[in-house]
Amino acid sequence: MTTTDLPATVRLTQYAHGGGCACKIPPGELEEMVADLAPPPGEDLVVGVGDDAAVVRVRGGLAVIATADFFTPVVDDAYTFGRIAATNALSDVYAMGGTPLVAVNLLGWPREVLPPELAREVLRGGADAAAAAGCHLGGGHSIDDPEPKYGMAVTGTGDPERLLRNDAAVAGVPITLTKPLGLGVLNNRHKSTGEVFEEAVAVMTTLNAASSQAALAAGARCATDVTGFGLLGHLHEIARASGVTAVVDAAAVPYVDGARESLAAGFVPGGSRRNLEWVRPTLDADGVDEDELVLLADAQTSGGLLVAGEVPGYPVVGEFTPARGGVTVAVR
Template structure:
């Protein structure tokens, strides 16, 4: 039986995240100061990092969401790559993952769930990450992801609060998978170029950033480029200037945006950053810059081989985000 997984969920991928403003009010004050907690909730970093000793830190994260594509195996690969991205985004290497599965077992066959898990296992194998067990619940909507544990060097972390004026901003994957996924959910059209971006691990980009001496980065997922960049500049006490013409997009993304395939999550992203944004660009262009990404690339304060430079960090003055 052919199953269109996206039809069993109200949203898709990271576009179904709780809006950033609401999320921050929920988690505010949950984590107390701790010298060994090197990265926590304070600035909205991608994963938690705890010092083990002078040379090692443990990285922990969890990420799951509703189907972003119809094919179950591909959904598993995308969700696993997205979960492991949080480890890469702080400069770590994933070591062990456990599955997180919500499944409407009376609605969708369990062999479809098995294909989702197989996709996740294959993505983890590509990353050299072990997968052992996990947790499942009977859920009205299908959901899948992973809790991932990794290791990092505490002296060579990528942090969201380490940006400094004068650093270039590099983006390691093109934007636009959000509008293509929205089109896919509405029409059933398949976009291999979006799948390639979402299943590509951020491992090489993270390693390249560390090798280049970079200390500030985040990954671009559900809050869009503008949302994640705003969190970075706010945490670092700087401002950012973005050259919109330098931002790369997946083939077909502009056409999907033009045709109105904009998710509610993307619109909420733009609404959240708009009070902190200075730009005279058209609304459609700003929506693309706020497009909710699933398993997006790294936004790096520094230069990374092969990644286009899309702007720079500057001294704080006026609006935190300037887009030209």
């Protein structure tokens, strides 16, 4: 069966209860789940729980970066879903300042419901994303699953002394965002209506390789990628871990075309609202419209990098300031 022979009526998003990174376990619940389960970082385990990937020092200037990421379909097209999921998994290595070396597939498939040809298209999309990253792809693991799921476990390398960590922000530096927001509400609209948003797809399939390299070249030492916890959630994590406050200039934050209109039409993932409720106890946003806050908390899939420092060519959306009491994030 060729690609053109695949069923045109199959909408992958209808076979999953959530979509993309919006289907993550809520951040507060996840923190309670993993509390005290992992040993603290040491001489060789440079980064453990709490960042985008684990980092182990091998020798001198060489470290191994390991991560895994998978989720349910965020778009209906199988090939595009594979590309997005793989791009998202590779992003965790870039978010640490590393280079992906080898990946293996993680596939869950309802084999009695969806044809294997569609699964092949998902895997083909993942393979193309890995090839674009110059990352080897070597097999993986699959299971029979009630919902389609796909992602990758990725191993990369980096310099343990030049990592991009989420606990290294300092007061007085700007906040840079390398991709626009709004992917969550647009993906939710796609799931509900079948409308395709080409700009959103282009954003989600763009590797964070160039922005990671640019951040390192600019001297940055703190970054994360913006995924399921939204901009506010990931800023909250950085600020809390670094002992600073993140101040966001809401007017400076870029959005994918159609995001605001989709929010106004009610297409908001449950994960986005959960993100906002998670950060609200330490959020200073007096006078800021609730819809604006929902967009800032919107659960992204394969979003950009959030960097402590100015990265040429990308918009500055705020700054880190000295800690303000119990406030981790302020929106102006």
